[in-house]
Amino acid sequence: xxxxxxxxxxxxxxxxxxxxxxxxxxxxxxxxxxxxxxxxxxxxxxxxxxxxxxxxxxxxxxxxxxxxxxxxxxxxxxxxxxxxxxxxxxxxxxxxxxxxxxxxxxxxxxxxxxxxxxxxxxxxxxxxxxxxxxxxxxxxxxxxxxxxxxxxxxxxxxxxxxxxxxxx
Numbered sequence: 059x060x061x062x063x064x065x066x067x068x069x070x071x072x073x074x075x076x077x078x079x080x081x082x083x084x085x086x087x088x089x090x091x092x093x094x095x096x097x098x099x100x101x102x103x104x105x106x107x108x109x110x111x112x113x114x115x116x117x118x119x120x121x122x123x124x125x126x127x128x129x130x131x132x133x134x135x136x137x138x139x140x141x142x143x144x145x146x147x148x149x150x151x152x153x154x155x156x157x158x159x160x161x162x163x164x165x166x167x168x169x170x171x172x173x174x175x176x177x178x179x180x181x182x183x184x185x186x187x188x189x190x191x192x193x194x195x196x197x198x199x200x201x202x203x204x205x206x207x208x209x210x211x212x213x214x215x216x217x218x219x220x221x222x223x224x225x226x
Contacts, residue, residue: 063095063106064120072119081105150188151216155207157185158200172197 066078066085075081085094085105093108109117158175165171178184180194195203206216 062109064109064112065097066094066105066107068120068123069107069112069116072116072123078105081107145213147192148213148216150185150191151203152207152213153185153188154179154192154195154200155203155216158204172200176200 066081070076070078070081073081082105084090085092085107091111093111094105095108096103097106109120112120157179158172161175162168162171165174176195176197179189182189203216
């Protein structure tokens, strides 16, 4: 752990803080006691602190947390099974994504394409089986489906959107 960087969320948890605000204030001071770096995260910037620049007692606490977290998973753990309904939902989402991507080839802008595609889909007249199963969707949902699909290129990624309500 010596030369590694630790996300400030983990540090805040180890310190018993409810948010990372005080840590962010500290690392943005010119005379900060921590060595930190910015990292890009979904939709913004977060910070990581060099492990060796943390207080010795905090380093110890983080080491203990890491040891506990690796021991937490029980030996008989089985990942959640994917239901037929989830698989079917993912397949319908996949059909929507493929149709939307195909539709994008017809127009100049993605915004224009996605809006027109959604108007057609949400009318219930296009991709009827998917519409009956999933109902209407918003532009944000469509884009989340497309983003998930582009990451992996398969329907399983669209199950992940279902299970967690967001991308993994």
